[in-house]
Amino acid sequence: MMPVWKGLLALVLAAGGQTLLSRYFPAAGKMVDFYTILVLYYAVSRRKVAVMCMGTTAGLVEDLLTHTVLGMNAFKKTLVGYVMGTLGSFFMLSQPLPRFGVLFLATVLEALTEAGLVLVLGQHVVLPSAGDLIRLGMGNGLVGIFIYWVVSKLE
Amino acid sequence: MAMNRSFPERRPFFLLILILASQLILMSHQVRTHRGNTLLEDSLLNVSSPLVKGASGGVGFLAGFWQGYVDLRGARRENLALKANMEKLEEVGRVGEEFRRENLRLRDLLELQRSLEIPSLAAEVMSLGVSSQARTALINRGSKDGVKRDMPVISRKGVVGRVIAVGRGIAKIQLLIDPNSGVAGVFQRTRGQGMVVGVGDRGCRMDYVSDLEDVAVGDVVVTSGLDEIYPKGVTVGVVFSVAEGDQLTKNIFIRPEVDFRHLEEVLVLLTNEEAAGHADLSP
Numbered sequence: 001m002m003p004v005w006k007g008l009l010a011l012v013l014a015a016g017g018q019t020l021l022s023r024y025f026p027a028a029g030k031m032v033d034f035y036t037i038l039v040l041y042y043a044v045s046r047r048k049v050a051v052m053c054m055g056t057t058a059g060l061v062e063d064l065l066t067h068t069v070l071g072m073n074a075f076k077k078t079l080v081g082y083v084m085g086t087l088g089s090f091f092m093l094s095q096p097l098p099r100f101g102v103l104f105l106a107t108v109l110e111a112l113t114e115a116g117l118v119l120v121l122g123q124h125v126v127l128p129s130a131g132d133l134i135r136l137g138m139g140n141g142l143v144g145i146f147i148y149w150v151v152s153k154l155e
Numbered sequence: 156m157a158m159n160r161s162f163p164e165r166r167p168f169f170l171l172i173l174i175l176a177s178q179l180i181l182m183s184h185q186v187r188t189h190r191g192n193t194l195l196e197d198s199l200l201n202v203s204s205p206l207v208k209g210a211s212g213g214v215g216f217l218a219g220f221w222q223g224y225v226d227l228r229g230a231r232r233e234n235l236a237l238k239a240n241m242e243k244l245e246e247v248g249r250v251g252e253e254f255r256r257e258n259l260r261l262r263d264l265l266e267l268q269r270s271l272e273i274p275s276l277a278a279e280v281m282s283l284g285v286s287s288q289a290r291t292a293l294i295n296r297g298s299k300d301g302v303k304r305d306m307p308v309i310s311r312k313g314v315v316g317r318v319i320a321v322g323r324g325i326a327k328i329q330l331l332i333d334p335n336s337g338v339a340g341v342f343q344r345t346r347g348q349g350m351v352v353g354v355g356d357r358g359c360r361m362d363y364v365s366d367l368e369d370v371a372v373g374d375v376v377v378t379s380g381l382d383e384i385y386p387k388g389v390t391v392g393v394v395f396s397v398a399e400g401d402q403l404t405k406n407i408f409i410r411p412e413v414d415f416r417h418l419e420e421v422l423v424l425l426t427n428e429e430a431a432g433h434a435d436l437s438p
Contacts, residue, residue, distance in 0.1 A: 070182070071182040075182065123186065
């Protein structure tokens with residue numbers, strides 16, 4: 001079982017990386033979401049409760065740092081993490097390609113969840129363009145596979 | 156099957172629902188609607204409004220019911236008071252009507268009194284005596300008022316009778332329909348004369364009218380004055396039956412103009428010297 005401090009460290013690293021990337025490389029910041037990658041790592045490798053805790057915490061941190069509605073990212077990351085964790089229990093996700101698929105699918109699901117959530121909250125829905133979504137999904141998939149490989153090497 | 160899963164197995168799912176619900180509440184607390192409220196406030200308002208409306212309606216219904224009950228009690232009390240008032244007013248109305256009718260009668264009597272050349276004294280009938288042998292009445296005038304025996308008594312309709320007994324403040328009248336009464340009468344149309352005698356409830360009979368006399372139903376009979384009791388020209392009654400008699404006379408029946416069953420005020424005709432000392436002629 002992964003210690004809590006490691007999870008917190010991973011969250012700090014993800015938040016720092018995302019912030020720096022968005023500030024100094026905005027275009028690159030739109031193509032990768034380190035929070036999603038972190039939550040999905042938990043989804044494919046941890047129990048559901050841990051996934052939900054990480055999804056909520058990471059989402060809230062992201063909300064705080066990006067000044068969006070507090071709970072928005074937490075909601076979608078918790079939900080997507082739970083769904084992906086449930087899917088992961090049915091499939092073998094230890095190989096890079098399935099993991100890429102899971103990361104891509106999670107990215108799309110997050111976008112859809114956000115759109116639905118915004119709709120429920122009675123706000124104007126602005127769906128991301130398909131190109132942006134594909135780019136983000138592919139970026140998450142590729143970066144995620146790389147990070148998971150690094151992490152597996154560290155462990 | 157999912158239905159058979161135990162609670163510990165489903166705990167992550169419940170936890171997910173709890174977390175998502177908390178996050179939704181957190182978000183709805185920040186998002187403002189077009190009305191300016193937060194979504195949480197709006198949601199709470201929307202959820203609570205039916206309850207509030209229901210409670211308000213229930214309270215309103217109970218309040219209305221109670222108010223209705225109170226009003227009903229008040230209305231009942233008011234109804235009873237109004238009924239009592241109405242009964243009083245009806246009584247007042249009845250008394251007023253009685254006064255009005257009495258006033259009319261007395262006015263008629265006063266007019267009659269003024270029209271007469273003979274002085275008269277108004278009197279109130281106190282009681283009517285009815286037996287098989289006599290038809291009498293008591294009036295509230297007597298010797299102290301100047302009333303004397305054999306004084307004629309009339310009403311605005313005609314002959315009532317004559318005084319047959321006098322007390323200090325009371326007098327007894329023999330009515331026209333008394334079987335022992337007798338009034339000298341004359342047919343107003345033909346001037347044929349006769350004697351009018353009472354026959355009780357059937358009215359009067361006119362005796363001593365010649366078979367040759369022209370008498371018809373409807374003829375009016377008035378006093379002739381020949382009996383020296385009743386003044387001349389006072390109405391006695393109207394002929395309602397004429398038949399051939401057995402001794403060269405006619406059997407003539409007369410219906411008196413005076414309604415003896417409803418006799419209330421009368422005039423006692425006085426001689427001049429009796430009237431001089433009695434200015435008050437009211438009953």
